Amino acid sequence: MLASLIIVFREVLEASLVIGIVMAASRGVPRRGAWILGGCALGVLGACIVAGFAGEISSLVDGVGQELFNAAILLAAVAMLAWHNIWMSRHGRELAASARRLGKDVIDGTRPLTALALVCGIALLREGSEVVLFLYGIAVSGGASAGSMLLGGLVGCALGLAVGVALYAGLIFIPLRHLFRVTGALILLLAAGMASQAAIYLAAANVLPTLGNRIWDSSALLSETSLPGQLLHILAGYTARPAGIQLVFFVATLVLISAGSWFATRPPRVIAGATPVTGQAPS
Amino acid sequence: MAIKDTASKRAPAALAALLACALLAGTLARASDAELVLTIKDHQFAPAELVVPAGQKFKLVVRNADAVVAEFESVDFHREKLVQGGHEIAVYIGPLDAGRYEFFDDLHPETRGHLVAR
Numbered sequence: 321m322l323a324s325l326i327i328v329f330r331e332v333l334e335a336s337l338v339i340g341i342v343m344a345a346s347r348g349v350p351r352r353g354a355w356i357l358g359g360c361a362l363g364v365l366g367a368c369i370v371a372g373f374a375g376e377i378s379s380l381v382d383g384v385g386q387e388l389f390n391a392a393i394l395l396a397a398v399a400m401l402a403w404h405n406i407w408m409s410r411h412g413r414e415l416a417a418s419a420r421r422l423g424k425d426v427i428d429g430t431r432p433l434t435a436l437a438l439v440c441g442i443a444l445l446r447e448g449s450e451v452v453l454f455l456y457g458i459a460v461s462g463g464a465s466a467g468s469m470l471l472g473g474l475v476g477c478a479l480g481l482a483v484g485v486a487l488y489a490g491l492i493f494i495p496l497r498h499l500f501r502v503t504g505a506l507i508l509l510l511a512a513g514m515a516s517q518a519a520i521y522l523a524a525a526n527v528l529p530t531l532g533n534r535i536w537d538s539s540a541l542l543s544e545t546s547l548p549g550q551l552l553h554i555l556a557g558y559t560a561r562p563a564g565i566q567l568v569f570f571v572a573t574l575v576l577i578s579a580g581s582w583f584a585t586r587p588p589r590v591i592a593g594a595t596p597v598t599g600q601a602p603s
Numbered sequence: 604m605a606i607k608d609t610a611s612k613r614a615p616a617a618l619a620a621l622l623a624c625a626l627l628a629g630t631l632a633r634a635s636d637a638e639l640v641l642t643i644k645d646h647q648f649a650p651a652e653l654v655v656p657a658g659q660k661f662k663l664v665v666r667n668a669d670a671v672v673a674e675f676e677s678v679d680f681h682r683e684k685l686v687q688g689g690h691e692i693a694v695y696i697g698p699l700d701a702g703r704y705e706f707f708d709d710l711h712p713e714t715r716g717h718l719v720a721r
Contacts, residue, residue: 323711327710378685378687382693383692384693450674450685453672454672457671457672520682524681524682524696526662530698533680533681534700560678561679
C-alpha cells in the first residue's frame with residue numbers, strides 16, 4: 321500500500337503544484353474556477369486516452385513517439401506560460417491597481433485564462449496517464465494486495481492534491497499588488513524547468529545532442545530524489561546532474577520570456593491611429 | 604481586445620507547427636550507433652549490469668516481459684520512459700563518460716540495475 325501511495329503521490333504532486341500556482345496567478349478573475357476546472361477535466365480525459373494508446377504512441381516515429389509527445393506537450397505548456405507572463409507584464413500593474421482602487425478582489429479583465437486552463441490540462445495529461453496506467457495495471461492484476469494498493473493510490477492522490485492546496489493557500493496570503501510579481505516569477509521558473517525537461521526528451525529521441533551529460537554534480541548537496549529536491553525539480557526544473565542541453569533550454573526560456581515581458585512593457589513610441597503613416601507605401 | 608484576439612488565433616497555429624516540427628525531427632532520428640537490449644522479468648533487470656560504450660551515443664532497447672507496466676528511469680543519465688507490459692521501447696542514451704550509472708523501474712523502485720560505460 322505504501323509503495324503505491326508514494327508513487328501516486330509523486331505523480332499527482334507535480335500537477336497539483338502547477339494548478340496551485342495557476343490558481344494563485346489568476347486570482348480575482350471572474351469564472352477562473354470554471355475555466356481551470358474545465359482545463360483539468362480535459363487533462364484527465366486526455367490522460368485516459370493517452371494511457372489507452374500508450375503502446376501505439378510509444379511505437380510511433382521509430383519508437384521515440386513517447387519522447388516526442390512529451391516534449392511537444394511540455395513545450396506547448398512553456399508557450400502558454402510565456403504568453404501569460406508577457407501578457408501580465410503589460411496588464412498586471414493596471415489590474416492590481418484597479419482592484420485596489422475599487423477595494424475589491426474581482427478584476428474585470430480578459431486575461432488569457434485559456435492559456436492557464438491549458439497549462440493545467442497539460443500538467444494533468446502528462447502525470448495522469450502514468451497514474452492511470454499504474455493503477456489500471458494493479459486493478460487488472462487482481463490478487464489479494466490489489467485492494468490495498470488501490471487504496472494507497474487514492475490516499476497518495478489526496479495527499480498530492482493537499483500539497484497543491486497548501487501552496488495556493490500560502491500564495492493568496494500575499495497582498496494582491498505583490499502577488500502577480502510572485503506568481504510571475506514562479507511561472508517563469510516553472511516554464512524554464514519544463515523547457516529543460518523537454519530538452520531531455522528531445523535528446524532521448526536523438527533529435528538533439530546531450531551537450532555533456534553531467535555539467536555539474538550537486539547530488540551531495542541536494543539530492544534530486546529527496547523531497548526538497550523533488551519540489552525544486554517540479555517548481556524550477558532542478559537537476560542534480562544537468563545535461564548541457566538542459567541548461568541551454570533553461571537559460572533560453574528565461575531570456576526569451578524576460579525579453580518578451582520587457583518589450584511588452586515598453587511605452588509605445590507611436591500612438592496607433594494618431595500619427596500619419598510615414599515612408600512610402602510598398603509598390 | 605486586439606492583443607488577445609491575435610494571440611488566441613496564433614496559439615493553435617503555433618502549437619500545430621510545434622508538433623509538426625517535433626514529428627519531422629523525429630523521423631530524422633536514426634539508429635546509427637550500437638544497439639543494446641535490457642529485459643525486465645519478474646521485476647528484475649537482466650542483465651542487472653550492462654556494459655555500454657563510453658563516449659558514444661547508443662540505442663538501448665528495454666523489453667518488459669512482465670504483464671504490468673514499468674517505467675525505465677535514471678537520474679544519473681536523465682531518462683524516463685514507460686514500458687507497457689509485454690512491450691519494448693527504444694531509448695537513446697549518451698554519450699556517457701566512463702563510469703557506473705544507476706537505473707530503475709520508477710513504478711517498482713526496488714527494481715534496479717546499472718550501466719557500466721567503458
